[in-house]
Amino acid sequence: MLTNAKLVHSPHDHRRCINAALARANDLCAAENHRLTPTRESVLRLLWQSHRPMGAYQLQDQLAKISGKSIAPPTIYRAIEFLLKVGLIHRIASLNAYIGCPFPTSDHSNLFMICNQCGSAAEVALNSINGLLESACEKANFTLQDQSLELFGLCPNCSSEQEQDFAEDGKQDHE
Template identity: 50%
Template sequence: MNKSAIRATAPHDHTHCQSEALSRAESLCEERGVRLTPIRRKVLELIWNSHRPVGAYAILDHLREGDRGAAPPTVYRALDFLLENGLIHKLESLNAFIGCDHPEDRHVSQFLICTKCGAAVEIQDPAIANAVKKSAGSAGFTVGRLTIELQGLCPNCSKA
């Protein structure tokens, strides 16, 4: 079984995941010479509040509670920045965002979404991507964006 799947869906010390993700983002941005501004950092922190994908509206609501300066365009720009830098991924089927725990390298991933607890787990299986591309290719289709999101029960919820 996939290790990160177990970690994300089993009870664990999540503050550790969150603080690690933030410090990784800081050093990555420094390395790349891009700025992790306070709003970008805040949005990333909110997304990392859990392993459940979070939508833009929920992020806006959170930010409104705190400082009134967070206008929607600012948040959307922050989300764009985080997506561009691979710090988060967008789950198309939920129109929501999730933190990536290995933003150092560009990668194509698949997502397992638990319909019970809402956790989403990122997996990377090149065999899946290749099989899809091959099928599409034999239908004369050139794949641009490849989004694979599976819904079901995580190990923790299927145990219960």
């Protein structure tokens, strides 16, 4: 199983995530003869600003702030399309937002655990899930072309906060 769930949901030096993501992007583009243009790199960097998915409008807004000039939507969409195509980012369909991929050159399940409270999204790749889905599709004579699994719930941080809140509410009830 490949996942960045532990890292995403614990306090960590996030600069290392950003640096590692950019290093991976440079390696991947060099190996596959792609150009990581300044715009593509800026969009990738913005998507790695945190572990929360970001929509195209937000990207456009933030890129305009960084560059100090207005950015045309097609510029953003072209960069997003490229990053999606080479596997450096994913689209979270239900949020209509994008997130950086922590293991772009590995086998994928496209499974995301998204926190309803803080909005963080962790990615999981699990061969057993892929096998299950493949056999289900086979049995249904369904040709699988793309898969995306989006799980919504509470990350460890937010669920422990809720437990504390419940505990405190409980105490007040007894007072």
